[in-house]
Amino acid sequence: MITVLRLGHRVVRDQRLTTHVALTARAFGADGIVISGEKDEGIIRVIKRVCEEFGGNFDARFIESWRGFVKEWREKNRTGIIVHLTMYGVDIDDERCGEMLRKIKEGADVLVVVGGPKVEGQMYQIADYNIAAGNQPHSEVAALALFLDRAIERKKLKGKFENGRIRIISNPRGKTIVQNKTKDQTE
Amino acid sequence: MITVLRLGHRVVRDQRLTTHVALTARAFGADGIVISGEKDEGIIRVIKRVCEEFGGNFDARFIESWRGFVKEWREKNRTGIIVHLTMYGVDIDDERCGEMLRKIKEGADVLVVVGGPKVEGQMYQIADYNIAAGNQPHSEVAALALFLDRAIERKKLKGKFENGRIRIISNPRGKTIVQNKTKDQTE
Numbered sequence: 001m002i003t004v005l006r007l008g009h010r011v012v013r014d015q016r017l018t019t020h021v022a023l024t025a026r027a028f029g030a031d032g033i034v035i036s037g038e039k040d041e042g043i044i045r046v047i048k049r050v051c052e053e054f055g056g057n058f059d060a061r062f063i064e065s066w067r068g069f070v071k072e073w074r075e076k077n078r079t080g081i082i083v084h085l086t087m088y089g090v091d092i093d094d095e096r097c098g099e100m101l102r103k104i105k106e107g108a109d110v111l112v113v114v115g116g117p118k119v120e121g122q123m124y125q126i127a128d129y130n131i132a133a134g135n136q137p138h139s140e141v142a143a144l145a146l147f148l149d150r151a152i153e154r155k156k157l158k159g160k161f162e163n164g165r166i167r168i169i170s171n172p173r174g175k176t177i178v179q180n181k182t183k184d185q186t187e
Numbered sequence: 188m189i190t191v192l193r194l195g196h197r198v199v200r201d202q203r204l205t206t207h208v209a210l211t212a213r214a215f216g217a218d219g220i221v222i223s224g225e226k227d228e229g230i231i232r233v234i235k236r237v238c239e240e241f242g243g244n245f246d247a248r249f250i251e252s253w254r255g256f257v258k259e260w261r262e263k264n265r266t267g268i269i270v271h272l273t274m275y276g277v278d279i280d281d282e283r284c285g286e287m288l289r290k291i292k293e294g295a296d297v298l299v300v301v302g303g304p305k306v307e308g309q310m311y312q313i314a315d316y317n318i319a320a321g322n323q324p325h326s327e328v329a330a331l332a333l334f335l336d337r338a339i340e341r342k343k344l345k346g347k348f349e350n351g352r353i354r355i356i357s358n359p360r361g362k363t364i365v366q367n368k369t370k371d372q373t374e
Contacts, residue, residue: 020328023323027325028321050324088362124361133214133332135355137214142215145332146333154280154321170278171277
């Protein structure tokens with residue numbers, strides 16, 4: 001299981017970015033997201049609607065305390081790996097990340113932490129790995145996409161989104177949207 | 188030259204996302220971004236400040252009309268490639284993208300178009316390639332990161348950000364920020 005932890009969500013200000021973090025987590029193969037900070041049920045509704053439409057079993061919820069959640073996660077996943085994505089960390093393509101990526105590909109449970117505005121120093125100590133997608137400032141969405149791309153082979157994602165109402169078929173010149181027949185087609 | 192065109196920016200609503208698109212473009216190796224939609228000088232200021240601090244020659248500006256810009260770009264870059272990133276397109280890892288990626292690696296000029304809320308149908312026809320980072324809904328930031336990752340080898344980015352005031356050194360356990368000596372160090 002690969003779970004993303006999004007830290008310090010703020011209602012209104014972070015709504016769209018946190019939604020993009022969650023949808024990127026889903027599309028790039030994570031199994032769920034937990035979000036700390038200000039509760040914002042609108043985000044959960046958006047994610048649930050995407051899952052109903054496009055399939056898959058992606059879990060999204062808010063948590064009370066990231067510290068409590070991380071502690072609990074560690075207890076439940078003794079051999080699991082906690083990865084904190086930060087521009088200060090070791091580049092994902094650095095050879096120091098090779099062993100971690102190998103373990104994930106072999107099935108290790110992972111908690112991927114992506115920051116909000118200010119990440120507390122403790123997070124750098126709690127994480128097993130502090131990982132960067134380059135040491136330039138950019139976006140937690142981009143960092144998450146690159147990390148998941150390196151950790152999960154994209155061709156393995158086929159079959160992860162089977163039970164939705166619709167699906168998109170690659171089209172070099174326009175849009176092809178197909179209704180899946182196995183589900184109620186009322187919209 | 189790799190230029191990103193961000194379509195249909197809306198002030199307030201898109202401010203942070205467009206900023207993330209621009210910073211991701213810069214960090215993943217594009218040379219500049221042009222933005223259509225509502226003018227928003229705050230974004231340009233943020234990008235300029237990041238360039239001053241972290242180095243590189245990344246250009247960011249608003250344009251009046253995306254159609255006019257694309258037409259002009261095409262005239263100036265006769266052998267250039269226009270790539271439109273969309274969830275409806277052909278997956279970047281599909282073999283149909285191989286030739287395009289090879290041309291980019293060999294130095295072809297590229298205009299990478301990333302959508303705003305509603306992309307006009309014409310864009311799908313104007314583009315040489317409509318490319319997806321998977322056919323699931325997620326984020327233009329993630330799509331751009333993955334596209335640039337496939338188009339530009341990340342190790343080639345070293346040396347692109349040399350003339351800034353500061354730089355970050357990879358640290359497995361905290362933050363290392365170094366002042367560059369070649370620049371005025373007043374902050």
